[in-house]
Amino acid sequence: MDSLITALMMLATPAALMAVMGGTLFGILVGALPGLGSVLGITVILPFTYMLDQTTSIALLLGTYCGSVYGGSISAILINTPGTPQSAATVLDGYPMARSGRPALALGWATVASTFGGLLACGILIVAAPALARFGLRFGPIEYFALGLFALSCIVSVARESLLKGLLAGLFGLFLATVGQDPVTGAMRFDYGSFELSAGISLVPLLVGLFAVSEVLWRIAGPAEPGGASIMKAGFELPGFGELRLRFWLMVKSSLIGTGIGTLPGIGATAASLVSYAEAKRTSPRKEGFGRGEPDGIVASESANNAVTAGALVPTLSLGVPGDPVTAVMLGALTIQNITPGPRLFSENGDLVTYLFLALIAVNLAMFVLGALLAPAFSRLLKLPEPLLMASVVVLVTVGTYSVNSSAFDLGIVLLAGLAGFVLRWLAFPLAPVVIGFVLSPMIEGSLRQGMILTGDNFWAFGASPIAAVLFLLTGLFLLWPLYGWWRGRRRSGTHGHPVSGD
Amino acid sequence: MKRFIDLWIGAVVLLLAALLYTTGLPKTDGMATSIAMNPAWYPWLLLVMAMICGLGLIASALLSRTGSSNVSAGVRPARMGAGLLAICLYVAGFWFVGYWAATLLFIPALSWGLGHRKPVEVALVTLIVTSLVWLVFTQLLHIPLRDWPF
């Protein structure tokens, strides 16, 4: 209790509160710009923290971190470009919703879901961080492989028209990630003598090309849409109470998925939100609307990715092990502030930990307020005549991609991925499985082969791990589920279904 | 129509997978017999699965009795080519002649090409977008852009 009061006093200073607001504002801006992500935001803010004291720095860093994850949803919804990779799943329903004339409401859903996910995860972090971290340690290569496979099985539920095309799209993503250096032996694969290709394909240019550039091309050359579809109501609109109540448990479930995946080092928010999206699609009573602007899709993705921010702090703070590149930067920043995350932080520096949790809650609340204030300004973008908007999007994504690595190769990837995205849309391949596959592939391959080293090339020994065994079982059930549904439907109606188009 | 296109997709997938498999993987010598130490094993697995899916597409296309297409109709490939060319030119311009020149030319050009031809509005938006993006990146985020030809 004393600790709580001390922490509150630390937070209630003008400097700390300003840092909360300023950091969150900056984060949202960085997140909303395509290409620039959380890592860059924190890196830019880092030099400022050298000059500030501990409490102010923490607030600034947490604000930037959470703000950027939320900010990614804004460009995802408005221009079909995940502003940060974490929002890759948000485009799937956020953008169609905006296109159907409800951008304000889509932004409202994203804001509510983000705040909810962030706060729920904070709560879990406060109650159970050390215990969760200890549980996370039980995940070794074998368990990670099982988890990766389980997450991958969600491709089945996001494949819309045809299961085969969904699988092919997923395999395409899995395959793209194998270009470059083999993680175990260091041998080169598919580099074709190109030095740049030997470093592999980066996620940001791939995402930007796949979604943003292909969208620009689609609007230029896709089927002409019937006019008058977009009655743009710029602004910010909160969903109604009834709608919210309808999706309350979905928010809880998605936040739990996000927190859980965030707690395990090395998987990341992009995978978390995609998995959460797929899970929502599998179970939602409104699954027919997915991909056409169903709020469930936004809620599932945004609750999950913002829950990851708090979840990823669990191993970072209590073990000193960063869960993803973003928390790795956070860890570095905290170390410079003479805060040493690790087993001793909670016992020796309880006040500071409590302060950190409070600041995290404050940041999530600030996110809500700032989101409501900023959204109208951002959605003004949509008032631009379409050709000018498209041109601006191209400029933004080019500059954004360039800024990450100053690389001509990355710009080439953007163009190629844009073309690929266009062709995939044309041939009715879903795009989400490509991203899911690409994000999960290194983990699946790496952990599989690490596991094989540990078991002496005996795959069946993987089953000896209880966690892995449960996950394998669940994966099997998930894969069989659509078949069962199809079989039941067929028995009931007596008509011929199509086994490959199940949900 | 669907049959025809799915047949083609399946064939392309088969061909591409075979091509990648034969050209892009390191030669595995006798040492790398274990799955763990063989860099080619995992990509090989993926390519084989892709080939199975490709065969599946071909099979379902041959067996399918419905002729309905699930491929988007009304795509205009010529416009796509022109659009892609414009974007490529912009990216190349950004790289070789710098941010300012490329952007100040690209926005009006694309807008003009797509049929939006209000000179004042286009000029105004071009200037605002160009300078705003430049300000945010170079001044706020301290990321140098390729400002001028160099």
Added chain:
Amino acid sequence: MINTTFKRSLRTLIAGLVLSATATLAQAESYPSRPMTMVIPFPAGGVTDTLGRATARQLGEVLGANVVVTNKQGGAGTIGMAQIAKSKADGYTVAVVPAAPLVNQPNLRRLPYDADSFDYICQLFSSPLVLATKPDSPFRTLNEVVDYARAHPGELSYGTPGPGTLPHLAMEQLLDVLDLQLRHVPFTGDAPGVTALMGGHIDLYLATGTVVSEKELPAVAAFADSRIEGLPDLATATEQGYELNADLWGGLIAPRGLAPEHKARLAEACHTVAVSEAFRAQLKSLGTNVAYRDAEAFQDYVHTMSATNARLINKLGLAQ
């Protein structure tokens, strides 16, 4: 509304243009006269990046110029190294790099650069490595590990941050000298590897002393000349009868062909940074030590280590 925004941005724009124009005109005799670029061949936020940024800040103060950091990641540092090698040697591009992409990678595979592609300015840091064990490990000394591994070849496993990294080669060298067989489990960086060690999924891991002391991991030996700060109870390998050292080290480099006066100025600034108290404190908080070598000594050391590791890589058949 639009009009005022427009005017305002135009004014800022013009101001910016005028400023940059004057800056170009003022480009006079003194070096450095404009902002410098520091390339870091690893992603933002990692140890190298944080080290590099700390160096950039100090170096900027000493030289009186802005040092802008760009991260150029990928290919275990080789992508960034290749870019540095082909940059203009005008003294405005420098880089802070760890040793692995200099002394290991060019020996492992064909790259567009090698250790001769750079001018060496000064070595800045070094952190000795420690052989850590999983938390419930029965081993207390290096001898116990060696004895067990000799009796049970191929049973123990050790993790590294990746194939071809400094800890990987150091460990292979150790195993080669002692004639032991262990399973090598490569991870993608220290974070996942150390986590796996903490969870007991692997038996051994060669990590820096700070990692070991902060995570409260048990360790059997320090590969340093003397006992290391923070782990005073841990005997060195030499004390236990194995004369082996291993550390993570690196420093400031530039593309080859610097003008002598630029190189001298940089070397002098680098020395000032290396001996400053602020830099020492910053490196300490990152778990590494200042280890200064001047330009010539640094260059010699890189070449010696490159030759040593080339022999080791050949002997072990690690090259691609």
